[in-house]
Amino acid sequence: MTAGSRLRAWGFVAPAALWTAAFFLLPLAVMALYSLWRRVGMTLVAEPGLANYLAFVEKSFFLESLLNSLEVTLTVTILSILFAYPLAWILAEKVPERFQRLALLAAVLPFWTSYVVRSYSWLLVLSEGGVISTFLLDVGLTQEAVSLANSRTATVIGFVHFFVMLLTLTIYANLVQLPKSYAKAAQDLGAGPVATFVHVVLPLTLPGIMVGAFLTFVLCIGDYITPQILGGAQELLLPQTIMLQIQRRSDFPMASALAMILMAVVTLAYVACARWLKLDRA
Amino acid sequence: MTPRTVRLRPADLLAAAYAALLYGFIFLPVAVLVLFSFQESRIPVPPFDGPSLRWYEAMFADRRMMEALVNSILVALVSSSVSLALGFLAAYGLARHRLPGAGALKLILTAPLTVSYLIIAMGLLITFNTLGVSRSLLTIGIGHVVINLPLCFAILYSQMGGHQAQIERAARDLGASEAQVILLVAVPMLWPALFAAFFLAFTFSWDEFIIALLVSRFDVTLPVEIWNMLRSGLNPQTNAVGSFVFLISFLFVIALDLALFGRRRARSRRGAAA
Numbered sequence: 001m002t003a004g005s006r007l008r009a010w011g012f013v014a015p016a017a018l019w020t021a022a023f024f025l026l027p028l029a030v031m032a033l034y035s036l037w038r039r040v041g042m043t044l045v046a047e048p049g050l051a052n053y054l055a056f057v058e059k060s061f062f063l064e065s066l067l068n069s070l071e072v073t074l075t076v077t078i079l080s081i082l083f084a085y086p087l088a089w090i091l092a093e094k095v096p097e098r099f100q101r102l103a104l105l106a107a108v109l110p111f112w113t114s115y116v117v118r119s120y121s122w123l124l125v126l127s128e129g130g131v132i133s134t135f136l137l138d139v140g141l142t143q144e145a146v147s148l149a150n151s152r153t154a155t156v157i158g159f160v161h162f163f164v165m166l167l168t169l170t171i172y173a174n175l176v177q178l179p180k181s182y183a184k185a186a187q188d189l190g191a192g193p194v195a196t197f198v199h200v201v202l203p204l205t206l207p208g209i210m211v212g213a214f215l216t217f218v219l220c221i222g223d224y225i226t227p228q229i230l231g232g233a234q235e236l237l238l239p240q241t242i243m244l245q246i247q248r249r250s251d252f253p254m255a256s257a258l259a260m261i262l263m264a265v266v267t268l269a270y271v272a273c274a275r276w277l278k279l280d281r282a
Numbered sequence: 283m284t285p286r287t288v289r290l291r292p293a294d295l296l297a298a299a300y301a302a303l304l305y306g307f308i309f310l311p312v313a314v315l316v317l318f319s320f321q322e323s324r325i326p327v328p329p330f331d332g333p334s335l336r337w338y339e340a341m342f343a344d345r346r347m348m349e350a351l352v353n354s355i356l357v358a359l360v361s362s363s364v365s366l367a368l369g370f371l372a373a374y375g376l377a378r379h380r381l382p383g384a385g386a387l388k389l390i391l392t393a394p395l396t397v398s399y400l401i402i403a404m405g406l407l408i409t410f411n412t413l414g415v416s417r418s419l420l421t422i423g424i425g426h427v428v429i430n431l432p433l434c435f436a437i438l439y440s441q442m443g444g445h446q447a448q449i450e451r452a453a454r455d456l457g458a459s460e461a462q463v464i465l466l467v468a469v470p471m472l473w474p475a476l477f478a479a480f481f482l483a484f485t486f487s488w489d490e491f492i493i494a495l496l497v498s499r500f501d502v503t504l505p506v507e508i509w510n511m512l513r514s515g516l517n518p519q520t521n522a523v524g525s526f527v528f529l530i531s532f533l534f535v536i537a538l539d540l541a542l543f544g545r546r547r548a549r550s551r552r553g554a555a556a
Contacts, residue, residue: 009375010381012376013381013387016371016372017372019368019427019428019431023425024393024394027405027408027409030405030409031401086297086300101543109308113315114504114524116505116509118311121314124315124318125310125311127327129328130327131328161308164308165308224400225491229512239400242404259401262401
């Protein structure tokens with residue numbers, strides 16, 4: 001390779017690399033630095049220290065929002081897998097091939113509403129006087145209007161709605177790649193439908209489940225919109241606490257420290273799932 | 283294989299019921315959103331008393347909303363074009379030349395995909411603040427390129443196979459300049475991937491909220507304007523805007539689907555949808 005052509009190759013890559021360095025890597029570095037600084041009153045104290053991280057451990061307010069986030073995220077991930085798997089299986093096995101694409105496209109249609117609007121739509125359904133409340137009154141299951149909005153339940157419903165669609169996609173993609181002969185071979189060897197599923201189909205679709213679960217975990221734990229619209233102010237999730245530091249208190253150092261902690265949690269999740277995430281690429 | 287004559291067994295009925303239930307769950311909020319956008323009265327909850335188009339009229343008469351709509355289209359068009367151009371060049375450079383440190387470069391270029399938008403938004407906000415850069419549509423666009431560049435790069439890089447490299451070499455042997463090779467050979471061969479990358483980037487920018495909220499000031503995009511509307515509680519005009527956005531995105535998806543799969547459908551195996 002000549003020096004000239006190498007230079008030209010760098011010329012192709014340089015704009016993207018510089019953009020990423022300037023507007024992604026640099027901001028992350030700035031944020032990491034800020035997380036070590038402190039805000040005292042209205043002034044920024046630019047001395048490195050661990051005050052913000054200590055505050056995170058000491059003030060139950062911060063720690064609780066992380067625990068809330070973990071609880072909600074794990075609940076959402078598990079519920080979404082449980083709901084999505086049968087749907088993906090039905091799509092792959094029961095729906096005639098030529099209708100599968102259409103069925104799949106229909107299943108992810110609400111993906112394409114605006115994310116903010118989708119959470120708002122659930123507010124219409126769940127709030128007092130909303131569709132569910134009216135339905136329960138009409139049927140006679142309750143005597144007074146009920147409100148499911150502004151609660152953790154509402155946040156979980158809003159999230160599960162979004163991630164069921166996502167997981168259906170990843171699990172379906174995995175299921176249709178399985179050769180039919182595998183299940184047939186298991187049956188020829190005497191396995192019933194349950195044994196075939198548990199010992200053959202499920203382990204082979206684990207990559208699809210894990211890719212979807214990882215995406216769900218990462219997107220869910222970092223999301224501010226759904227808990228803010230549906231969860232109300234009774235309990236805060238980590239992204240809400242971060243936004244509170246930015247918008248209400250203008251405490252960028254504390255917000256940066258919380259963001260670093262959020263990144264660490266996501267990295268841990270990645271390490272935990274890495275085995276399966278790589279498998280999917282092979 | 284599914285037999286040609288389908289006998290309905292209890293298990294199939296159960297499967298059908300389950301699918302119906304889940305589709306119901308998936309469609310419910312969207313159906314409610316669209317239905318009550320045609321509400322006559324001021325509150326979008328039952329009973330339905332429409333149909334009426336007054337909230338759509340109110341939406342088109344809302345100047346801030348229309349400005350936000352134009353801003354959104356502008357930011358999405360410019361940011362996805364920049365993402366596509368930078369992503370294409372980087373993919374071309376890395377796929378066609380052997381560079382020292384190529385592995386690390388690929389890792390860095392795709393790294394933003396693994397960081398949540400909130401953190402990217404915060405980093406930009408703090409950096410812009412520190413450097414004294416004022417927040418505007420430009421800063422929103424910069425943020426949107428950060429999230430869409432890795433996407434465009436990854437899509438295009440995965441589509442630049444060795445087969446195309448040979449055709450490009452043939453063009454070069456026949457005397458084409460580097461610019462001619464790119465514009466007349468590489469780009470036309472890649473057009474479905476370029477199209478897909480552009481549309482995906484456009485829809486992501488169009489729908490992106492948290493970056494647009496944090497690095498904007500006076501001029502905002504549509505999701506931020508909708509967010510501001512939510513403060514006034516349930517409001518049929520929000521339904522109208524939401525339904526309108528849904529319609530636009532829906533047309534987008536159909537266009538993308540036709541462009542990508544329409545021609546390939548005949549020879550595609552099952553499971554072509556990703």
